[in-house]
Amino acid sequence: MDIFKLLSRSTKLSKSSSKGAPQAQLPSGGQNANPQLFGHDTSEDAQLPELKGNSGSRKRKRGQDRLVQAVSLPAELDFFDDAKHTGDNVHGDKPPREHGPEEEMEGGTTDRQLAPRLKEAIVVNGSAPFLSEEECRQILRSHKIKITALSDPQQQEEEAPAKQNGKKRRKAKEQPIEVAKKRKKIELYPQPLTSFSQLRDKYGISKRLAENIEAQGYTVPTEVQLGSLPLLLEPAKAWAAAQQESQGDTQGDNNSKSHGVDLLAIAPTGSGKTIAFLIPVINALLRDRNQDGHGEPAGPGAIIVAPTKELASQIANEGRKLSSTTGIRIALMRKGMNVVPSSSEYKELSEHERDEIDDKSDISDAAAESSQRAGRAREQGHMMKADVLVTTPLTLLNALKTSDDMVKLLPSVRYLVLDEADVLLDPLFRDQTMSIWQACSHPQLRVSLWSATMGSNVEQLAKSTIESHRAKRLGPLKGTPQSPLLRLVVGLKDSAVPNISHKLTYAATEQGKLMALRQLLHPTTSTDSSGPSLRPPFLIFTQTIPRANALYSELLYDIPPEAGGSSRIAVLHADLSDTARDRVMTAFRKGEVWVLITTDLLARGVDFRGINGVVNYDVPNSAAAYVHRVGRTGRAGREGGVAVTLYTEEDIPHVRIIAQVIAAAEKLRDKAGESGVNGAGVQQWLLDSLPQPSKRDRQRLKMRGVEIRRASVNGKEARKAKISTKSGFERKVENRRRGAMVRSQSRKIGGPVDGAPNKRRVAVEDDEFEGFGD
Numbered sequence: 001m002d003i004f005k006l007l008s009r010s011t012k013l014s015k016s017s018s019k020g021a022p023q024a025q026l027p028s029g030g031q032n033a034n035p036q037l038f039g040h041d042t043s044e045d046a047q048l049p050e051l052k053g054n055s056g057s058r059k060r061k062r063g064q065d066r067l068v069q070a071v072s073l074p075a076e077l078d079f080f081d082d083a084k085h086t087g088d089n090v091h092g093d094k095p096p097r098e099h100g101p102e103e104e105m106e107g108g109t110t111d112r113q114l115a116p117r118l119k120e121a122i123v124v125n126g127s128a129p130f131l132s133e134e135e136c137r138q139i140l141r142s143h144k145i146k147i148t149a150l151s152d153p154q155q156q157e158e159e160a161p162a163k164q165n166g167k168k169r170r171k172a173k174e175q176p177i178e179v180a181k182k183r184k185k186i187e188l189y190p191q192p193l194t195s196f197s198q199l200r201d202k203y204g205i206s207k208r209l210a211e212n213i214e215a216q217g218y219t220v221p222t223e224v225q226l227g228s229l230p231l232l233l234e235p236a237k238a239w240a241a242a243q244q245e246s247q248g249d250t251q252g253d254n255n256s257k258s259h260g261v262d263l264l265a266i267a268p269t270g271s272g273k274t275i276a277f278l279i280p281v282i283n284a285l286l287r288d289r290n291q292d293g294h295g296e297p298a299g300p301g302a303i304i305v306a307p308t309k310e311l312a313s314q315i316a317n318e319g320r321k322l323s324s325t326t327g328i329r330i331a332l333m334r335k336g337m338n339v340v341p342s343s344s345e346y347k348e349l350s351e352h353e354r355d356e357i358d359d360k361s362d363i364s365d366a367a368a369e370s371s372q373r374a375g376r377a378r379e380q381g382h383m384m385k386a387d388v389l390v391t392t393p394l395t396l397l398n399a400l401k402t403s404d405d406m407v408k409l410l411p412s413v414r415y416l417v418l419d420e421a422d423v424l425l426d427p428l429f430r431d432q433t434m435s436i437w438q439a440c441s442h443p444q445l446r447v448s449l450w451s452a453t454m455g456s457n458v459e460q461l462a463k464s465t466i467e468s469h470r471a472k473r474l475g476p477l478k479g480t481p482q483s484p485l486l487r488l489v490v491g492l493k494d495s496a497v498p499n500i501s502h503k504l505t506y507a508a509t510e511q512g513k514l515m516a517l518r519q520l521l522h523p524t525t526s527t528d529s530s531g532p533s534l535r536p537p538f539l540i541f542t543q544t545i546p547r548a549n550a551l552y553s554e555l556l557y558d559i560p561p562e563a564g565g566s567s568r569i570a571v572l573h574a575d576l577s578d579t580a581r582d583r584v585m586t587a588f589r590k591g592e593v594w595v596l597i598t599t600d601l602l603a604r605g606v607d608f609r610g611i612n613g614v615v616n617y618d619v620p621n622s623a624a625a626y627v628h629r630v631g632r633t634g635r636a637g638r639e640g641g642v643a644v645t646l647y648t649e650e651d652i653p654h655v656r657i658i659a660q661v662i663a664a665a666e667k668l669r670d671k672a673g674e675s676g677v678n679g680a681g682v683q684q685w686l687l688d689s690l691p692q693p694s695k696r697d698r699q700r701l702k703m704r705g706v707e708i709r710r711a712s713v714n715g716k717e718a719r720k721a722k723i724s725t726k727s728g729f730e731r732k733v734e735n736r737r738r739g740a741m742v743r744s745q746s747r748k749i750g751g752p753v754d755g756a757p758n759k760r761r762v763a764v765e766d767d768e769f770e771g772f773g774d
């Protein structure tokens with residue numbers, strides 16, 4: 001078995017191996033034939049044609065390959081309608097609605113009709129299968145995909161006329177929120193992408209891009225790809241128009257260029273969100289290049305922001321594979337790189353652009369000084385030439401800060417992607433992310449936000465930022481068509497992947513946790529028959545860096561030398577140098593390391609294809625953190641992953657939120673009674689007996705973790721949380737012995753024997769608290 005192949009993302013999934021592969025029992029057993037999570041057990045009609053064996057056998061009524069239904073969507077949501085996006089329609093002249101017999105559909109879909117132009121735009125190739133609205137609805141529903149229009153720019157414009165008198169404004173404000181919500185949220189059933197081959201046939205993506213997708217072995221789209229790619233890709237005729245224009249055919253329809261959509265996509269971990277945002281970005285840049293000629297672009301056309309270096313590097317690698325030989329350059333942003341003109345060029349920016357910058361800086365003096373130094377260093381740094389820039393928020397922001405602490409604009413950026421958007425818009429990163437967002441000054445900036453979890457506050461923030469960006473940037477371009485904001489949800493929002501087994505194990509104390517972990521490491525000696533066992537490779541998450549280091553020291557010699565010994569176990573956290581982090585990541589991907597101890601640094605986005613499990617040695621600090629941590633296994637629909645969460649008495653107040661996520665995931669699994677059969681998961685009695693944490697407790701947990709495990713806690717409490725198999729009594733004896741040695745040494749060198757001023761003694765005690773003592 002080639003473990004390298006199992007763990008490495010660079011593995012190409014050959015079509016032959018994925019097609020008739022037997023059902024893998026473990027994630028490390030290889031790729032699933034079908035990477036989808038939902039829709040396997042549904043009626044034949046609801047399945048993708050490609051999965052029915054013979055797509056050609058599908059019976060279709062004559063003429064169904066073309067537009068079959070005369071249905072309509074409100075003009076403002078008809079975002080593929082080129083004609084309606086001309087100057088004639090943006091001011092609110094609604095075209096006549098097309099009424100057809102299908103308009104009155106079951107389930108009261110009168111207001112949920114698909115845009116005929118959307119269909120027309122998508123069905124450009126008569127030979128590609130075209131599905132009726134009902135079929136679209138069935139497929140989307142069976143794959144648990146829900147697409148909703150969140151904002152409707154034209155409606156907003158109508159509702160907020162420029163001169164409203166005070167009374168009217170007050171009245172508008174008093175409108176019940178529910179009414180406003182109801183009016184604005186419209187469910188859509190666009191054509192799903194049933195096969196990657198349709199990307200070229202129906203959506204006219206670049207030939208080279210299509211070949212690169214095929215070379216990666218992707219054939220069946222996952223749910224998020226199935227739902228989002230048709231929304232994000234420009235219709236093929238826009239591509240054709242671009243080509244016409246680039247060939248000097250000015251007779252072409254200048255208005256045929258679609259302006260795209262802004263998207264919030266919430267889909268399970270490991271469900272292929274990365275290529276879902278990369279494909280449209282690469283394709284759009286290729287199209288733009290075709291349209292604008294082949295000159296050197298003035299700066300990056302797209303920016304992808306991710307919260308960690310590891311994730312950013314992974315996205316850049318994936319992007320390079322997809323853009324290979326297309327001419328699109330994808331760069332990973334590193335310290336010292338320069339992406340915008342130097343300060344002399346900056347001075348030449350228009351007054352309006354510089355004004356934009358002025359109101360953005362609000363940082364401390366110390367930060368200002370260091371950013372000035374960084375600014376000077378940047379001036380010396382070379383100007384990076386990239387079409388797509390993949391970055392963490394701080395690295396890019398540092399590169400954008402001028403020596404006088406302003407943030408330079410990025411007028412060339414047309415596509416902004418926020419991966420793990422909820423964490424990027426969380427207080428920790430919010431200011432940095434927002435500064436980057438504000439710096440993207442292109443009037444028709446398209447934004448997409450992706451994550452497996454997204455709170456309503458994040459949705460609201462995204463929505464208001466998109467709207468204010470539009471108002472600000474499009475101000476001078478009144479009459480320019482605006483694009484709707486759509487939300488796509490796959491499965492149950494904020495829930496864990498349904499294809500893994502969850503175990504919630506009470507270990508009473510810290511020592512109990514260590515013993516439980518050792519049982520997992522040595523399953524042959526395990527007496528635990530309560531569920532599926534955990535096989536390496538796996539990840540272990542701790543709450544803090546000192547705890548990760550302490551656990552690493554404790555487990556270092558647990559793997560017998562004949563199995564590779566201490567080289568099989570590693571630790572990775574933010575205190576390590578970039579080189580050390582890279583080295584550990586590579587060793588884990590190659591299968592040289594079997595057990596990787598880490599913090600929440602690796603909880604999000606990082607894709608180790610074949611890891612068999614995740615151990616939450618310390619309980620995660622929120623439901624979302626649980627979803628992301630356990631989502632490192634069970635990727636791309638792989639079965640057999642195990643997630644074990646150990647908890648002690650101190651964790652009891654916090655465990656309910658995790659138990660609820662597990663219960664929801666098991667419900668979603670749609671296999672009634674399975675958790676009872678294998679003993680995994682959460683029993684109802686446990687769910688009922690766990691205390692419900694208050695909102696304040698949840699917030700506190702999110703911000704600080706479990707209090708006694710914080711690095712700063714010391715004294716008796718900290719000793720309780722120490723990672724060690726030695727009993728309190730043993731540790732006390734050891735400390736006394738150590739103390740006696742210190743005193744004896746002090747006596748010899750004539751230093752103080754008792755009392756605080758002995759620095760060395762303090763250091764020894766500090767060591768104790770941090771878990772490094774042994």
Ligand SMILES: Nc1ncnc2c1ncn2[C@@H]1O[C@H](COP(=O)(O)OP(=O)(O)OP(=O)(O)O)[C@@H](O)[C@H]1O
Pocket residue numbers: 009035217218219220221222225267268269270271272273274275451452604605606607609631635636
């Ligand atoms: N259509 C597909 N068929 C087979 N494998 C796929 C497909 N799409 C993506 N994958 C694989 O699935 C794995 C997970 O993809 P990715 O990292 O994009 O997931 P994600 O949704 O971004 O997860 P997370 O929420 O954890 O960031 C990758 O190894 C990727 O190559």
